[in-house]
Each structure stands twice: as C-alpha cells, then as structure tokens.
Amino acid sequence: GTLGIAVIGTGRMGSDHVRRIGTTVGGARVVAVADPDGDRVKEVAAGLEGAGAYTDPGAAIAAPGVDAVLIASPGPAHEEAVLQALERRLPVLCEKPLTPDPEGALRIMEAERRLGRRLVQVGFMRRFDAEYERLKELLDAGGIGRPLFLHCRHRNASSPAFFTGDMLISDSVVHEVDAARWLLGQEVTAVTVLAPTPTSAAPQALGDPRFVLLETSGGAIVDVEIFVNCGFGYQVRCEAVGESGTARIGDGHAMVVESGGRWGGEVVQDYTTRFADAYDRQVRRWVAAAARGRVAGPDAWDGYAAAAVSRAGLAAARDGVRTEVRLVERPELYAAGRD
Numbered sequence: 001g002t003l004g005i006a007v008i009g010t011g012r013m014g015s016d017h018v019r020r021i022g023t024t025v026g027g028a029r030v031v032a033v034a035d036p037d038g039d040r041v042k043e044v045a046a047g048l049e050g051a052g053a054y055t056d057p058g059a060a061i062a063a064p065g066v067d068a069v070l071i072a073s074p075g076p077a078h079e080e081a082v083l084q085a086l087e088r089r090l091p092v093l094c095e096k097p098l099t100p101d102p103e104g105a106l107r108i109m110e111a112e113r114r115l116g117r118r119l120v121q122v123g124f125m126r127r128f129d130a131e132y133e134r135l136k137e138l139l140d141a142g143g144i145g146r147p148l149f150l151h152c153r154h155r156n157a158s159s160p161a162f163f164t165g166d167m168l169i170s171d172s173v174v175h176e177v178d179a180a181r182w183l184l185g186q187e188v189t190a191v192t193v194l195a196p197t198p199t200s201a202a203p204q205a206l207g208d209p210r211f212v213l214l215e216t217s218g219g220a221i222v223d224v225e226i227f228v229n230c231g232f233g234y235q236v237r238c239e240a241v242g243e244s245g246t247a248r249i250g251d252g253h254a255m256v257v258e259s260g261g262r263w264g265g266e267v268v269q270d271y272t273t274r275f276a277d278a279y280d281r282q283v284r285r286w287v288a289a290a291a292r293g294r295v296a297g298p299d300a301w302d303g304y305a306a307a308a309v310s311r312a313g314l315a316a317a318r319d320g321v322r323t324e325v326r327l328v329e330r331p332e333l334y335a336a337g338r339d
C-alpha cells in the first residue's frame with residue numbers, strides 16, 4: 001500500500017519534502033500538513049489531493065490515514081511532535097537537530113524504550129550523500145589506515161535573519177558532529193571553539209565564522225571551519241587524513257569548463273541543491289523502512305549524542321575553554337550494528 005505521511009512544518013525543508021514525496025519518492029503520499037501559519041499551510045495542502053491542513057501538529061498526526069510522520073518544524077518544536085507520533089506508534093523522520101538539548105532527546109529515547117523499538121530517524125542527510133558514502137566505505141575498509149584528522153569546511157552563502165551565534169554550532173556544526181561520529185564510528189569527547197575577528201559581512205553578534213575542534217573517543221581530531229556568510233555559495237568539504245593516506249570529498253567539481261583561455265565551474269548556492277540527491281535517498285530509505293516499522297540510518301541515540309556535543313560546544317564558545325562531552329551509557333536498543 002501507500003504510506004500516508006503527515007508533514008509537520010511547511011517552511012523551507014518541510015515544503016521541499018512535500019515536493020519530494022509527491023515527485024521523486026514512490027510508495028508514499030502526504031495526507032496531512034501542519035504549520036502555525038494558517039494561510040501557508042492551506043496553500044501547501046491545496047496542491048495535494050485530499051490532504052488536510054492543520055495549524056496544530058497534534059491534529060495532523062492524529063488525522064485519518066496517517067501512517068508515518070515527517071517533522072520539519074523548528075528544533076524547539078520537535079520533541080512534542082515526536083512524542084505525539086510515538087504515542088501512536090508511528091515511524092518518524094525528524095529533521096536535525098532532534099532536540100536542541102540532550103534532555104529532550106533522552107525523553108524521546110525513554111519513549112522508544114517503553115515501546116521496545118526504535119521508530120525515530122533523524123534527518124542527518126549527509127549519511128545518504130554519495131560522496132560521504134564513498135568516504136565511509138574507504139575508511140571502514142582501512143583504505144587510508146587509522147584516521148588521525150578530519151579537516152572540515154562548512155560554508156553557507158548567507159544565514160537567515162533568525163540565525164543566532166548558538167545556531168552556528170547547534171544547527172550547522174551539528175552536521176559535522178554527526179558525520180564525524182558516523183565516519184569514524186567514535187563518539188566526540190571534547191569541544192573547543194575559537195573565533196577570528198568576525199566577518200564584517202554579518203551582524204557582529206553572530207560571531208561568524210568560527211573554528212571548532214572536536215576530540216574523539218578513538219583519538220582522532222576533527223576541525224571545522226563554520227562560515228555561514230561566506231557570500232560566494234554553499235560548500236561542504238571534508239578531508240580525512242589517515243596513517244597511510246588522505247581522502248577528500250566536497251570539491252564540487254562536477255563539471256569544469258575550459259573556454260576563452262580560462263577554466264572554471266559553478267559553486268552551488270544552497271544545501272537543498274548540494275544535497276538534493278542525499279535528501280531524496282534519505283526519504284526513500286525512510287519510507288521503505290517505515291513500511292516495515294523500522295528506521296534507516298541515524299536514530300534517536302545519534303540525535304542525543306549530537307545534542308550533547310552541541311551543549312558542550314555552546315559552553316566552550318561562551319567560556320572560551322575546552323569542554324568535555326558527557327554522555328549517558330548507550331542503551332541496548334541503540335547498540336551499534338542493529339538495523
């Protein structure tokens with residue numbers, strides 16, 4: 001049958017997911033949408049046959065025909081919607097960050113423990129990107145030996161008006177946190193944040209860009225340049241350095257043009273373009289897993305670990321000191337290697 005999906009939040013990501021479910025993801029259909037902006041949600045629902053429009057997320061989740069829930073509201077609204085979905089035993093794909101704070105993620109894990117199963121997948125879409133998958137395969141196969149460093153660059157052309165200095169860490173660097181944990185198969189144990197004199201191209205209070213250092217449980221070092229007002233485009237790069245070689249992804253040289261005595265190419269402008277294929281594969285894999293009551297990829301534990309690292313990162317940025325990450329013991333339900 002067709003999986004009926006409720007989409008919570010119809011902002012940039014939510015509406016992109018609605019489009020994707022209608023066009024590139026088979027076996028699923030959006031049957032309810034929710035957004036606090038009543039006009040907007042009606043407009044989105046009007047483009048979908050037979051979909052209900054709601055301003056209350058709980059009402060959309062409880063709507064007839066809903067088999068699974070995709071949450072793309074702002075981070076602070078995630079926990080309540082996830083818990084409402086879990087009360088109904090519905091599979092969830094929740095955009096990152098799962099929750100802004102580790103406590104909220106722990107409450108979600110507790111709800112899954114009571115159900116005795118994992119139903120929540122977190123939208124760390126880089127795990128579904130073809131280049132990241134190749135790097136992961138190479139590292140897992142020992143192709144460059146034991147990893148020593150990951151050098152990461154994360155640049156946005158500009159940041160939206162609502163962006164805050166904290167979000168540089170909890171909304172942007174959180175992707176490198178998850179990618180590093182996944183690529184290395186290790187936890188992040190400590191965070192240090194450095195800041196150059198901020199760019200004059202953004203409000204000074206934003207403190208953009210920053211340099212974030214992550215230490216990991218296996219003794220690797222991850223450095224992240226986060227620069228959300230670089231002006232020229234969207235770039236996510238990662239170079240792994242191992243004992244016997246290096247590997248780099250994200251150069252973005254899909255096509256190089258040589259003409260008129262010059263060579264060059266295009267820099268993509270935003271993440272919905274750079275990671276379009278990753279988002280498609282993420283949602284397809286989620287739909288396939290949800291139909292079997294499973295999750296595919298990053299789960300609530302990954303959301304929790306990322307939130308714990310963000311908390312340490314915010315303290316590190318505020319106090320200007322290296323800050324250790326505290327994690328609870330990993331519950332059996334989230335043991336590595338479980339599908």
Ligand code: ISE
Pocket residue numbers: 156171172175228271
């Ligand atoms: C945004 O929320 C994302 O998830 C993007 O991938 C990231 O590049 C951007 O910095 C975030 O604000």
